[in-house]
Amino acid sequence: MCGIVGIIGKEPAADRLLDGLKRLEYRGYDSAGICTVTDGSFDRRRAPGKLRNLAQRLAEEPLGGESGVAHTRWATHGAPTEDNAHPHIVGDVVVVHNGIIENFKPLRDELIAEGRTFLSQTDSEVVAHLIAREVENGAEPRAALAAVLPRLHGAFALGVMVRTHPDLLLGARLGAPLTVGYGDGENFLGSDALALAPLTQRIAYLEEGDWVAITHEEVEVYDSANQRVSRPIVNSGASGQLMDKGNHRHFMQKEIYEQPVVVAQTLRSYLRPLESQVSLPDIEFDLSTVERVVIVACGTASYVGMIGKYWIEGLARIPVEVDVASEYRYRDPVLLPNTLGLVISQSGETADTLAALRHMKAGGVTTGGIINVPTSSMAREVDLLLPTHAGPEIGVASTKAFTCQLAVMAALATNLARARGLLANEAEIVKQLQHVPEAMSMALAHDAEIEAMAPKIAAARDVLYLGRGPEYPLALEGALKLKEISYIHAEGYASGEMKHGPIALIDEAVPLVVIAPSGPLFDKTVSNMQEAQARGAQVVLISDADGIAQAGENTIATIEMPKVHPLIAPLVYAVPVQLLAYHVAVAKGTDVDQPRNLAKSVTVE
Template identity: 70%
Template sequence: MCGIIGIVGHEGVAERLLDGLKRLEYRGYDSAGIATVHNNAIERRRASGKLGNLANALETEPLFGAIGIAHTRWATHGGPTTNNAHPHATDKVAVVHNGIIENFKPLREALIARGRAFTSETDTEVVAHLISEKVEAGADPVEAVRDVLPQLRGAFALAILFRDRPDLLIGARLGSPLVVGVGEGETYIGSDALALASLTQRVIYLEEGDWVVCSREEVQVFDQANQPVERAIIQSGVDGELISKGNHRHYMIKEIYEQPIVVAQTLRSYLQRIDETLTLPIPDFDLSAIRRVTIVACGTSFYAGMIARYWFEQFARVPVDLDVASEFRYRAPVIEPGGLALFISQSGETADTLAALRHAREEGQKIAVVVNVPTSSMAREADLLLPTHAGPEIGVASTKAFTCQLAVLAALAANLARAKGRLTPEDEHAVVKHLAEAPAALNAALAYEDTIKGVAADIAMARDVLYLGRGTDYPLALEGALKLKEISYIHAEGYAAGEMKHGPIALIDENVPVIVIAPSGPLFEKTVSNMQEVQARGGKVVLISDYDGIREAGTGCLATITMPKVHPLIAPLVYSVPVQLLAYHVAVTKGTDVDQPRNLAKSVTVE
């Protein structure tokens, strides 16, 4: 969440800072601001709401200067007001910050006791005052930052500029990501490489605890012990064109339609089509020795993990524990040394998941990470890195990252089964064959968008919606409900179909649509029985199934959505499409902000 960009250069930076913030809108925010140094003064423009408000402020009162920092804020301490928007500044220092300074209250109280005056409710402002105190007492900016950083507790990524040093930017990271961009006679700081895509692809990924001193021509990195260290300059590979919506109305629908391509790209890394065998990045541990898998994730990634649990236990016969990342450490889990802890994240920076990863490492677990950003913190700390190759995902509600996660997890489950001797060569060839069919099946599912758009008009009228499914369709029901909640703001819940009669059936009436996910197969008849229980009580059912399932059970439904007939292994990938499209078109019908739904952030870097 939140976004940072900073530039130290030779010409005006305000317009480019605003462009960088636009590239960071996908992270989620509710206010924004820019600060520059010009004519021996720090000047700021800030605004609550969307970036258009900040752009209007800049048009009315332009900012000048060849150095500046900018920020999109997702409110934590204090409401989303202009006064609470970043950058926060004193006369000598301006700061932008992602994360949370957990000990800001005692720091603030001590600063007030020393006569410092605060103008915001934020935790960030204490950083500006602490550094400013040092500078006012005669410290060099580098010394001031070095002395202040150890006082801060919590998670932070910081970019700092100084009134009296218009040639200097300082950045720091602890628990929140920060990258440095290297240009020709310019240097940049950003919360991710995407923010810098239009400026440079030569980036330095700061390690945990690093802080960096940037001038126009030089970058000097220090570790947490304040020792100078070398960090490699690498090509980010992030193409600024990839964040274009193209001819689509929203990023979300563009990313839904990218799924056949990106799933194919992802599977290419895990399948050998020539001899129909599985492949995997070679871990530094023996997969066959794994006796238990612990899966940890948040949100949509958690539901991908729920589906993976079925696959791991079915194929490899390895027991699986599954935890929401924010709860994992706090329930004091009993973890046997030598197990595999599997972490799933789109960004690779989710604070709860990253903290859980480090806890699992301390407990003697081997670490596998399924992630869409191979340069992220989680990726760098993994023993087994499993990239998803989905490309940048801009829409806050995850779509293509989810289906790519499923593709990777299916391949990993089959690899573990093979290592355990539970997958014959014939079975392996069958798995490869079915996974290789997924991109075409996803493409076929997209052909039903018009039907789904028609169904959305009825769902948009509802206040409450239930989703039902069995087996791997149960997590998909949870994911469908989450998507609808996220972007249409309709209350929705997902349930295991057999659990409906243990409570939720009390909610059934003609005003509560029930979305039933039921591909034909071994669980179809039982799911249909639950569906009929809904219909018997006047409930309106939308059945998502294949031609055989619709023919057998579609009578009496409010609507039916026909999917291609697929093997159960890839059904979760294919049936993701209709639940995504349904949520999308309901949101469009209601006129909500599809790509940037209220109160949500793409990458949650606070606990």
């Protein structure tokens, strides 16, 4: 997860910027850079690899100046090279960027057609060119940024400086966190309070769509309509903390809101939009030889595997078997040649899953892992590491790790299909996956209405979740989330199974959460829902506008999602499922981040 630090200062900036980057190392990165303003000129140092490489560059070639911007980057669009490292300089403009610009390719094509030259492979350089063009056409920096922001689609945080205005630092956020720090005669910008802790404890969290103009003496915050607004200044208390909840009440809430950014950053590791291709890390075996996939995981990760089964079988026509890791070894599974054994884990240390991995390896099975911690035991032992870039997940109930794992699973399914010559329209898959962060941000916009209806669920003893196709595992995940943090008994079912027993549980005291995006399976899901309504079920329908218009009557609540392609629906619909569990738990007053009897990583069987 990329990191940003910016300073409009009164002391030498380079060492302070470097220290801020060190405090962001927990996010993960593979290149870094700093740019300062010295005597009306930009001066920049960048280096691939760890921050010690950048520190060595700075020791050999010191940077002057009291103001500047700095960045740590995950290599996504383009390898972790110096040319692709931030900050990016175009003319009089320097930019650092977290997140993803979904529409960077048409913007890039437009700029190239004008004769502009790109020096990197990143989507971020597009932003620098767009702002530079406005400045070259006579726009003042604030106006230039305001003009460019509406053209950017996706999730992003930006830090911007203009050479001719060395005492001005600009920032903007949409779907990515960004924090302003207030000092004495100097002010700051950072990805979170932790980065700014040595500089100031007085911070303000920018809200969605905000942009900011920072000088030595003043911080001007504007909303998405370019209206001047005020954001509360709070004491961060971050100096002794490893992590910071920001302006969120719980880590779980923060991590739900981080999903557009971390999913974008994960996808950027696998998507090659300029080539309309979904890629994987270097593979030492031939994917075309895979005749069977066995997915082994625990809890939420196992539901990623179940959704992956739908995708892999649908796209690649390869049979898939999904097992919970705690059972896998003990049923003496049949290990066949040409099998890919795939483990899924946030920590990479889950004992049951690690044991299953070793069992498969001992049986000669080629293994892969969708894992968030690249230094973990599983990451070191699999034959193919498929990393997620969720960053540290503090809340025990997994949220952003789940959706990042889904993003990687979609990339794997696509590559298996290509390897078998069955990929009909890869460009369309790339397009849909690029749309995920924006669609997730749209889903987050319904947070307040989900919070408002949560008390209707909080009063229940039992809750049922229904879904068909890939939304069936999402129903299981929704029920698990509710159980984990609210302690309400909940179960998820395939919609068509209701009449085979579970419908006996239905009465007016049992809410029914139905996950039903419009599409080929919608009518059948609604039919099952209506059977339950006829028996008194209190239904919460999660669907898009078309689905709600068709089936939203006689429900106690509806949650409207953006209309999305079926491939990406599980990633987008995960957001309201998570928010519903979160707000129900808050309404019940439970310990959301550390629910009873649970641990973040289960390292014993």
